[in-house]
Amino acid sequence: MENREERLIFAQKKKPMLKQKISPQEVAAVKKIFVTCKNVVIVCHTSPDGDAIGSSLGLYEYLKRKGKNVSVIVPNYFPDFLHWMKDADKIIMFERQKSLSYSLLKMADLICCLDFNDMRRIDELGGAIGKMRCKRILIDHHLDPDKSKFDFILSRPELSSTSELVFRLLDAMGEKDVLTFAAAEDLYAGMATDTGFFSFNSNDPDLFVIISELLKKGIDKDLINRRIQNNYSPDRLRLIGYVLYEKLEVYPELHASLFAIRKEELTQFHYLKGDMEGIVNMPLQIKGHKLSICLREDTEKPLIRVSTRSVDDFPCNELCAQFFNGGGHKNAAGGTLECSMDEAIEITRKALEAWSEQLKA
Ligand SMILES: [Mn+2]
CATH class of the missing domain: 3.90.1640.10 (inorganic pyrophosphatase (n-terminal core))
Known part of the structure; x- marks a missing residue:
């Protein structure tokens, strides 16, 4: 025989209701x-x-x-x-x-x-x-x-x-x-x-x-x-391959990485809007990785688009507010820089340096 407490737990479980938020x-x-x-x-x-x-x-x-x-x-x-x-x-x-x-x-x-x-x-x-x-x-x-x-x-x-x-x-x-x-x-x-x-x-x-x-x-x-x-072109897959093989800079001691992709490189892969979607998440598959940063030269406007992804407590939104004129969520944020790609890479390296204590931990 089930006791009263068990019956109560069962009764509660049977009630499929969302907590009211x-x-x-x-x-x-x-x-x-x-x-x-x-x-x-x-x-x-x-x-x-x-x-x-x-x-x-x-x-x-x-x-x-x-x-x-x-x-x-x-x-x-x-x-x-x-x-x-x-x-x-x-x-x-x-x-x-x-x-x-x-x-x-x-x-x-x-x-x-x-x-x-x-x-x-x-x-x-x-x-x-x-x-x-x-x-x-x-x-x-x-x-x-x-x-x-x-x-x-x-x-x-x-x-x-x-x-x-x-x-x-x-x-x-x-x-x-x-x-x-x-x-x-x-x-x-x-x-x-x-x-x-x-x-x-x-x-x-x-x-x-x-x-x-x-x-x-x-x-x-x-x-x-x-x-x-599963809605991508062969070009998108080759672009992913290129980014990961040729472009990814990994900072093992910081558990972080960055890649920067220029307009000419995108053109080489017949870039269509959306083709870069989600690639910034991939470096987080590296064991122990905390932060991934993607710099992409806009194909229409003269600016660099920054995307960042992190795991656990690393605050991408704070990083982006501080260095990339942006913001967002803790684990996914972005921003823009109006400068050359070389300058953007420099800024990003400084950002990594500034956050190195949190990244190393
Ligand atoms: Mn949303």
């Missing part, structure tokens, strides 16, 4: 905003990634089902490996469709800003949104949102992704069942890409309860993983 007041505020709006524009950050597009299209699906007129506007190009998502072809690219974007923004009574925390992160589109008179809300998981620009902010930096936050919001609103199959696919893709397919930032057990809910909607996560991960 969104307060009743916040739920009520969002509900009120969603009920009263009619024309909604959803925007996400520049150079959108899987989480930006996934959370935007996930929320778009939901609001459409609630009978709203919804559009998604992104600042610029988003990668080909996300184009399989339902209605990805309806996404409006601000850079190329400015007059359409402005007319939708002018008509909107609600603008939902997803997966960024500051209007400056979305360049000219941010300026356009700043001028609109309608309500603006932010749903995001980046640190320190700019509070002055929004009527309502739902910010949860501790969460894996904005897609997770969108799911939690709908769950807290009691609207989980309204989620469509396509929305489930979108939100899964966002959570998967922001956690490196659940290899970092993903120890919250709730995350897997959410995935389980999405799987119940019928999504094929293996297929989604393949659509995202």
Whole structure:
């Protein structure tokens, strides 16, 4: 016979409920905003990634089902490996469709800003949104949102992704069942890409309860993983080979590495936007490695793009704020430098030197 304590534990286990991370007041505020709006524009950050597009299209699906007129506007190009998502072809690219974007923004009574925390992160589109008179809300998981620009902010930096936050919001609103199959696919893709397919930032057990809910909607996560991960050209694979064989500078005593890739080298591999995606993670496969830095010369503007990745407690965001005019998350951050590649490499070596105590430990 089981004792009372065992029965209790069993009873608790049978209750599949997410810990509530969104307060009743916040739920009520969002509900009120969603009920009263009619024309909604959803925007996400520049150079959108899987989480930006996934959370935007996930929320778009939901609001459409609630009978709203919804559009998604992104600042610029988003990668080909996300184009399989339902209605990805309806996404409006601000850079190329400015007059359409402005007319939708002018008509909107609600603008939902997803997966960024500051209007400056979305360049000219941010300026356009700043001028609109309608309500603006932010749903995001980046640190320190700019509070002055929004009527309502739902910010949860501790969460894996904005897609997770969108799911939690709908769950807290009691609207989980309204989620469509396509929305489930979108939100899964966002959570998967922001956690490196659940290899970092993903120890919250709730995350897997959410995935389980999405799987119940019928999504094929293996297929989604393949659509995202196995979508590259032979050139991209050869570029990876080149970077790792020819370009990687390893500092064994610092448990760190850096590689710098110039425009001419990218051209040699018929570079397309997105081809460098994720390569910065690879040096972290070296035993004991703590930090990986990638410097890439932009193919359009005269600047160097910096990406950094770390493990455990090494703060990439602080490193990037200090040396690369940037910021981000603790284990993944970036920035830009307006200088030559040689100067950028010098700055990076100084940054490594400055952080050598933490890196050596
Ligand atoms: Mn994100």
